[in-house]
Every structure is written in structure tokens, then in C-alpha cells.
Amino acid sequence: MNEMCGLLHLNNPCWVKSSTDERWFIHRENYDKTFPNSNRPYKSPTARIESSRDCGVVPMTAIELIQIFLDPIKWMNMFPTIVTEARILDFLDSGNMGISIQLMYEKLHILSPLVESRDFFFIRCCKQLNHTTWIMMDVSYDLFKEIQTCAPSYAWKFPSGCLIPDMGDRKSLVAWIEHAQVDEKNQVNHIFRDLLYGHQTYGAKRWIVTLQTMSERNNFPMDATCPTRHGLKKEGLQNVKQISQRMVKSFCEILSMTEKLDFSTSSELNNTYRVSIRENEETTQSKGFIATAATSLWFPLAFKTVFNFLKDDKTRYQWDVFAKGNNVTELARVLTGTLPGNNITIIQSYMLKENNMLLLEESSIDEMGAFLIYAPIDLPIVTSIANGGDVTKVDIFPLGIIISPDGRLASERGNNGSAKDGSILTVAFQQLICTNNNSISQEQRMEAVTSVLNLLSSTVLQIKAALGCLD
Structure with missing residues (x-):
């Protein structure tokens, strides 16, 4: 001391x-x-x-x-x-x-x-x-x-x-x-x-x-700043903040993957993709196994530039697999801070609308970085949350993107010592594999890994293309 x-x-x-x-x-x-x-x-x-x-x-x-x-x-x-x-x-x-x-x-x-x-x-x-x-x-x-x-x-x-x-x-x-x-x-x-x-x-x-x-x-004072058909009152706003915090915490926990890898990745993926399958140990959620795929990659753009692009509803169709090339609609927004972009939103997208689902998303930015974390939730559950229902038993399997400044000094960036902003994106997807017992076959494992890897690699490629960073 x-x-x-x-x-x-x-x-x-x-x-x-x-x-x-x-x-x-x-x-x-x-x-x-x-x-x-x-x-x-x-x-x-x-x-x-x-x-x-x-x-x-x-x-x-x-x-x-x-x-x-x-x-x-x-x-x-x-x-x-x-x-x-x-x-x-x-x-x-x-x-x-x-x-x-x-x-x-x-x-x-x-x-x-x-x-x-x-x-x-x-x-x-x-x-x-x-x-x-x-x-x-x-x-x-x-x-x-x-x-x-x-x-x-x-x-x-x-x-x-x-x-x-x-x-x-x-x-x-x-x-x-x-x-x-x-x-x-x-x-x-x-x-x-x-x-x-x-x-x-x-x-x-x-x-x-x-x-x-x-x-x-x-x-932060709770207030829905966007009209919503779900009638977010005080109890509903508190529920949204509570379940969103659980979503963010759950997403961050799945990124510690180095000690529990199940599959080796091919050299075509540049050895930067990680995949794991774990049993779902959340007692309040659906039983089964969860396949997770994640990667980190460098972008030659400032982290604020990347965040503002990903957060923009008008450009989301360019990279979000749930949008399927269509515009998304923001149904509700709950502010979580004074900086633009610090909020929780409920979003309707083309693919999820067909399945009677909505997207719950929390985004945050500060001088150390930013994140965009989201999860699909059934529409009846969203309605229950808005009406003050119990959020502790809601299934939530978040996906998302973490954006970090690359940490290099200006003198180390670019050619001839000229400053060039850069950022590191960490992108992670997960998928629930429902089974009839407490085991999972090799075929089910491979199907799940292929599916979640395809979603991840497709999203990464679309973000690269949209930001002009394919090279």
C-alpha cells in the first residue's frame, strides 16, 4: 500500500x-x-x-x-x-x-x-x-x-x-x-x-x-428518442438496457478463443480465423451447442470512419447479411450517452422480418475504440420486453464488430513517416446447434462450422468491398 x-x-x-x-x-x-x-x-x-x-x-x-x-x-x-x-x-x-x-x-x-x-x-x-x-x-x-x-x-x-x-x-x-x-x-x-x-x-x-x-x-436518463410501435415505457426501457448489457457481455466473453479451438483453419484464410464449438451452459437458454467463428483484420482507415459507416442505416444493406441488400428500418432508439452513436436500437431488416424477428443492437464509441453488437430476437419476445416482461430467460446469441485504433505512432505509419490512420476490426458470429441429446455428431459439427464461417467471411468481404479495402 x-x-x-x-x-x-x-x-x-x-x-x-x-x-x-x-x-x-x-x-x-x-x-x-x-x-x-x-x-x-x-x-x-x-x-x-x-x-x-x-x-x-x-x-x-x-x-x-x-x-x-x-x-x-x-x-x-x-x-x-x-x-x-x-x-x-x-x-x-x-x-x-x-x-x-x-x-x-x-x-x-x-x-x-x-x-x-x-x-x-x-x-x-x-x-x-x-x-x-x-x-x-x-x-x-x-x-x-x-x-x-x-x-x-x-x-x-x-x-x-x-x-x-x-x-x-x-x-x-x-x-x-x-x-x-x-x-x-x-x-x-x-x-x-x-x-x-x-x-x-x-x-x-x-x-x-x-x-x-x-x-x-x-x-443516463432513459428515454426513447425514436417513435416505436412497441410503446417503450419506463419498465420496457429498463428491460432493453438490461438485456442489451447481457448481450454485450456475452459477446465479449466469446472472443477468448485461443485456448479452446476445435478446428484448424486453412491457409487460404491466412490463419487469422478462429472457430470453436461449445456446449451452451446458460441454464436459462435453449439447450444445444454453439458454433463460434471470429477473426481480426487491419483496415487502413480511422476507427471513427469505420464505425460511422457501419452505424449508418443508409449503408447497412452493403454489409449486413440480415439486410440481404435491402434498407433497414430503425423502430426504436434508447440513448446511452452524449456522444452520437452511443445507443441501443431495435431494427427491422428484410431477412428477419420474413421470420417475424427484429434485431436488438447496442453501439458505443469513445476515444479508445468502438463496437457494434447485435442479436436477432423473436418479435413476440421484443413485445414482452417492451411491456416489462422477464428478460432473464430470453435466448440471446450476439454477433458483432469491435473496432480498435491500431495503436501505432504516427511516425510508424504510412510511407516516408507520413501519418496514416489504421484500425483493427474484430468480427465474430455464433450459431446455436439444437440437438435431441447432450452430444453432437461430427457431421453436425462440420455443417455448423461451414455455416458460421461462411457468414463471417461473407460479412468481412462485404465490409472490405464497401469501404474500398479489398486489397
């Missing part, structure tokens, strides 16, 4: 500013001198250190944030695009005297099926420093060292976390520090890994921006 408090001082000599991108990082020699510790993780020639700091104003009180950080379910829901899994392993201090300490596990992911997720076993300590200020600190605990060192990716968290002074008026200033050592043994997709890491994918700024975006989403 002393180390964490020391690093939170902006004038600490451990911090130096990068001459290329203005980011702050920890100077190793100064750090080791200031905070000597013989119990740090093993040294490896393939390991690297990641460190960063950032701060921002969040529209929540300090105590509300601490309550979220101490609850693994709320923690996952607040950071659905970062945290795949989280749970408490043990309570080390119950929270007396303004301090709470617990042993936790979490899995973090990078929103690409081509890069491994990270597993952390760590101690989380939340302490009230004074009437208005709290601190949250995480530090790795070597509970399962043998398991971790055999894993594809070994990650160790040095003291990291945030300081939260409450500003009043339901706002807090959050100062965040991330400091970790990572040793990735799988170097296959180093190009995508380096492009994504260059944008501080696990850095402090991403945690801050995500916290701001989700806090705004959760506290």
Missing part, C-alpha cells in the same frame, strides 16, 4: 514521460531503487513490463465506485469489454475500520481471438483514507504459481489500482495506475498483439475511459 501511495504522487521520480507519445511510464532503475523487493516474479527474456497512469472525472461517488470494485459481478458489468471472469476466492478482512481485503481471480481479454487472455490471482485492498478519499489497490498473489507458469500467458500485477477523491455533486476524480509483467509464450500473432498493445489495451487510460463510458451509460 505504501508503494501504491508513493506512485500516485505525480512528481514521483519513478515516472517518466515518453518523448514520442506523451504517455507516462515507470522507469525501471528508479523504481527498483525506490521500492526494492526480492519477491517479484521470475525474470524471463520473453517477459516485458507494462506501466501507465491516467486520471479522469467519473459521474459516480467514491463509495459507489468502491462498492462496485468489491463485488465481482458488478466489477465485470462495469468493465464488460475488459473483464471476462471475476470471483472472490477468500475474504481476508471484512471491512472494519474502513478497510476491506479480499483474494480474487480475474481473466482479462483484449477483444481479439488472436491474442491470449490474461489470468490474475491477486489481493484487492480498498481503504478509506479520509472522509472523501478512497484507494483501491491490486497486487498479484502467487497462490497457483505452477498453474500460471504452465499457462500460455503468465501475468503478474505489481501494485496497481486507483485513488478516488469524491468531488461532490455525485462526481469523483479517479487517478489510475497499471503496472504488470507479462510473459506470453505464444508468439504466433505478434503483429496484431503489437498493434493492439501499442494503444495501451490494458493500460490505465482504457480503464478510465471504460469507467467513464459505463458510468454514463448506467446513469
Whole structure:
């Protein structure tokens, strides 16, 4: 905790500013001198250190944030695009005297099926420093060292976390520090890994921006801004937000595919497609198996340009397989933030209309990236949701697109050092395979894989063609 408090001082000599991108990082020699510790993780020639700091104003009180950080379910829901899994392993201090300490596990992911997720076993300590200020600190605990060192990716968290002074008026200033050592043994997709890491994918700024975006989403006034025949009243609006959040979280979870692949992909696909089949373990959903296909690819366009194109109803027919070359109609819209494009929409498309279905979609954009996640839902279920019905038992199998800046410095882009914006698209589709028992034949597996891969590759090709990026 002393180390964490020391690093939170902006004038600490451990911090130096990068001459290329203005980011702050920890100077190793100064750090080791200031905070000597013989119990740090093993040294490896393939390991690297990641460190960063950032701060921002969040529209929540300090105590509300601490309550979220101490609850693994709320923690996952607040950071659905970062945290795949989280749970408490043990309570080390119950929270007396303004301090709470617990042993936790979490899995973090990078929103690409081509890069491994990270597993952390760590101690989380939340302490009230004074009437208005709290601190949250995480530090790795070597509970399962043998398991971790055999894993594809070994990650160790040095003291990291945030300081939260409450500003009043339901706002807090959050100062965040991330400091970790990572040793990735799988170097296959180093190009995508380096492009994504260059944008501080696990850095402090991403945690801050995500916290701001989700806090705004959760506290944004509920109001349908587009006429709807489903009569979205308060209960219906709350239901739409709830099921949409489950959809986004579910989509992000399926992208951690590197450790559970079932099929090898052909060289024609450039080894960037990933396919898996898993049993549906959601107790409230239809029984069966789910085939998932995902890929990540680079585009020579800024992520905002790509997002604005994909989000435009007038151009959706050019790439969406559900549109089948026809225009789509927006039936309802629920705002989730002040930025254009941050909303939940109910869409009618040509193919789904024939099957008495609608499309539920949530889109979001901030300075760290954007996403467009959607799922087909039966019309009677949409009507039930709008009328305040139970959303916990609704089947939802989301598809979608994540758009990330490619993370390279301007000096590294384009020819002769000229700046050239780029972005990485991660596209994923999934399909339910219904069976009469708890098994699936090889023929069913191959049919499902072929079907979901065709949908994915067709969508990717159509997006490339529409954006003029076929080469």
C-alpha cells in the first residue's frame, strides 16, 4: 500500500514521460531503487513490463465506485469489454475500520481471438483514507504459481489500482495506475498483439475511459428518442438496457478463443480465423451447442470512419447479411450517452422480418475504440420486453464488430513517416446447434462450422468491398 501511495504522487521520480507519445511510464532503475523487493516474479527474456497512469472525472461517488470494485459481478458489468471472469476466492478482512481485503481471480481479454487472455490471482485492498478519499489497490498473489507458469500467458500485477477523491455533486476524480509483467509464450500473432498493445489495451487510460463510458451509460436518463410501435415505457426501457448489457457481455466473453479451438483453419484464410464449438451452459437458454467463428483484420482507415459507416442505416444493406441488400428500418432508439452513436436500437431488416424477428443492437464509441453488437430476437419476445416482461430467460446469441485504433505512432505509419490512420476490426458470429441429446455428431459439427464461417467471411468481404479495402 505504501508503494501504491508513493506512485500516485505525480512528481514521483519513478515516472517518466515518453518523448514520442506523451504517455507516462515507470522507469525501471528508479523504481527498483525506490521500492526494492526480492519477491517479484521470475525474470524471463520473453517477459516485458507494462506501466501507465491516467486520471479522469467519473459521474459516480467514491463509495459507489468502491462498492462496485468489491463485488465481482458488478466489477465485470462495469468493465464488460475488459473483464471476462471475476470471483472472490477468500475474504481476508471484512471491512472494519474502513478497510476491506479480499483474494480474487480475474481473466482479462483484449477483444481479439488472436491474442491470449490474461489470468490474475491477486489481493484487492480498498481503504478509506479520509472522509472523501478512497484507494483501491491490486497486487498479484502467487497462490497457483505452477498453474500460471504452465499457462500460455503468465501475468503478474505489481501494485496497481486507483485513488478516488469524491468531488461532490455525485462526481469523483479517479487517478489510475497499471503496472504488470507479462510473459506470453505464444508468439504466433505478434503483429496484431503489437498493434493492439501499442494503444495501451490494458493500460490505465482504457480503464478510465471504460469507467467513464459505463458510468454514463448506467446513469443516463432513459428515454426513447425514436417513435416505436412497441410503446417503450419506463419498465420496457429498463428491460432493453438490461438485456442489451447481457448481450454485450456475452459477446465479449466469446472472443477468448485461443485456448479452446476445435478446428484448424486453412491457409487460404491466412490463419487469422478462429472457430470453436461449445456446449451452451446458460441454464436459462435453449439447450444445444454453439458454433463460434471470429477473426481480426487491419483496415487502413480511422476507427471513427469505420464505425460511422457501419452505424449508418443508409449503408447497412452493403454489409449486413440480415439486410440481404435491402434498407433497414430503425423502430426504436434508447440513448446511452452524449456522444452520437452511443445507443441501443431495435431494427427491422428484410431477412428477419420474413421470420417475424427484429434485431436488438447496442453501439458505443469513445476515444479508445468502438463496437457494434447485435442479436436477432423473436418479435413476440421484443413485445414482452417492451411491456416489462422477464428478460432473464430470453435466448440471446450476439454477433458483432469491435473496432480498435491500431495503436501505432504516427511516425510508424504510412510511407516516408507520413501519418496514416489504421484500425483493427474484430468480427465474430455464433450459431446455436439444437440437438435431441447432450452430444453432437461430427457431421453436425462440420455443417455448423461451414455455416458460421461462411457468414463471417461473407460479412468481412462485404465490409472490405464497401469501404474500398479489398486489397
